[in-house]
Amino acid sequence: MAFDGDQLSALAAVVHEGSFDAAAQRLHVTPSAVSQRIKALEQQVGRVLVLRTRPCRPTDDGEVLVRLAGQMELLGRDAMAQLVPAPGASRAAPSSRRLPVAVNDDSMSTWFPAAVADLPADVLLDLRREDQELSADLLRDGTVMAAVTADPRAVQGCRVRRLGAMRYLAVAAPDRRDRWFADGLGAEVFAAAPLLAFNREDGLQERFVASVVGRRTTTPHVHYVPSQSAFVGLVEAGLGWGMVPEVAAAPLISAGALVEIRAGRHLDVPLYWQHWALRTPTLDDLTERVVRAAAKALRPVRRHGPPSTAG
């Protein structure tokens, strides 16, 4: 079945912008042109594709076609770039390729920038933080074409690749470690010590406590700090203890600003690269860069066996 590129773009614009009016503005056409294109597309496939709600939401069938729209756009731009010699950075960018990618916050603030620092000049990044929306949803509805995520379950239409594991250490300011953990590392001690979590979905601290104590225990004194730099800064300032990526913690441990609560004990969280099952030079190049940067910064993960939780 052949699809009309303008119709697919209209659908994608309505879903991404949230309304027919905003889509029309972005596409520089009238709202009624947008409406006609989507109706024509819905007649072609014989299904409703977008719910006329506020904001507009795609149906399941609509999601498939929004993803298709993004894939076709990328393929078209990649083809253009191969037809015309790639323009240097000093040209206006009608044919520049935008890469929408979701990245989990700890990767974003540690190793991921190295993967994309030297992108070709005609490629533009559009990064999303995974803690704002689930990367699976963003992949499914076509908002992003790839994601760095701890979620190993392949999204329909996507391929999954292991990147390695991010290692987390349990750390605190030295004087706080001495004060809070003077009586050892029992359940009572953890129940009384203040700790930091990224947000309510962040279960790393509880997993660490369970791995040390040997069972799940309650940790009622939780501060929620959803920013990696604020998180590390407040652990250093002594507000609580917390799980910090080894790559961020190591220099602070060397400088004596942080100490491990229990040296040698860590959590390894495997990370995955999920991307559209689509071969284009731009996406292949990005995958290669991400895999290379991850191999330098992350720990190797064994192919089989349960997630590692102890050192």
Add this chain to the structure above:
Amino acid sequence: MAFDGDQLSALAAVVHEGSFDAAAQRLHVTPSAVSQRIKALEQQVGRVLVLRTRPCRPTDDGEVLVRLAGQMELLGRDAMAQLVPAPGASRAAPSSRRLPVAVNDDSMSTWFPAAVADLPADVLLDLRREDQELSADLLRDGTVMAAVTADPRAVQGCRVRRLGAMRYLAVAAPDRRDRWFADGLGAEVFAAAPLLAFNREDGLQERFVASVVGRRTTTPHVHYVPSQSAFVGLVEAGLGWGMVPEVAAAPLISAGALVEIRAGRHLDVPLYWQHWALRTPTLDDLTERVVRAAAKALRPVRRHGPPSTAG
């Protein structure tokens, strides 16, 4: 009109958790108990308070009562803390007071941690990033009791206080500045130079360009990087130029890792402390800490006149 504390808590739990079932879990009661409390409250005020959607949403009247619930909870806990001597950090925390506060990302990753690093041990932080939801919405529906925001418009039921201005510098890696801006700072040059923006709502870069060029111009080569540390790291790595808070840029400029695109030219963005119009010791103490930390880190703002856009 006297309100029932359990009924208000049930309403707040449904709005914050998104469903009657999740609210019931949090409150350790049955879903039907939650439903009965909310029906009783709706009968008392004669209005629908919560829409039974997925997730459940408060009506306008519901928002007023959710805010009331949060305020009454805080007042009650503050009263408890005054009745009973404040427990040390080493006690379980039935009476610990949770402070939900929205903070804009650049403040979160620079000066704000210093404001809250030494909170009393029985106060727990619940920080939210303002870029995820507008702080006005979070204040209105009672999710947060205070916010650091660039929005000067007082939310109903809140007080606004100026904190000072965050100064932003336009910076790039030295070799990139030499390459991209060799021909001066005209509209053509800015149209060709790649730049970083935090997200689509981030208009700082465009404002800087307009202030230098003298009119609005297009800057098509935009990378979106919604993480302060990744943003600075990628500017340093040479992906594009961008507006970076002076407090974050200054050490990198001293170290020779970044240079200003135009020395002495900056943008000052006034920041405000919006908080519930409610006097409690916990909130007063937090306000004092925030104002003190802001005074150290931010620039003074003149009381009158338009926002400063040039140096």
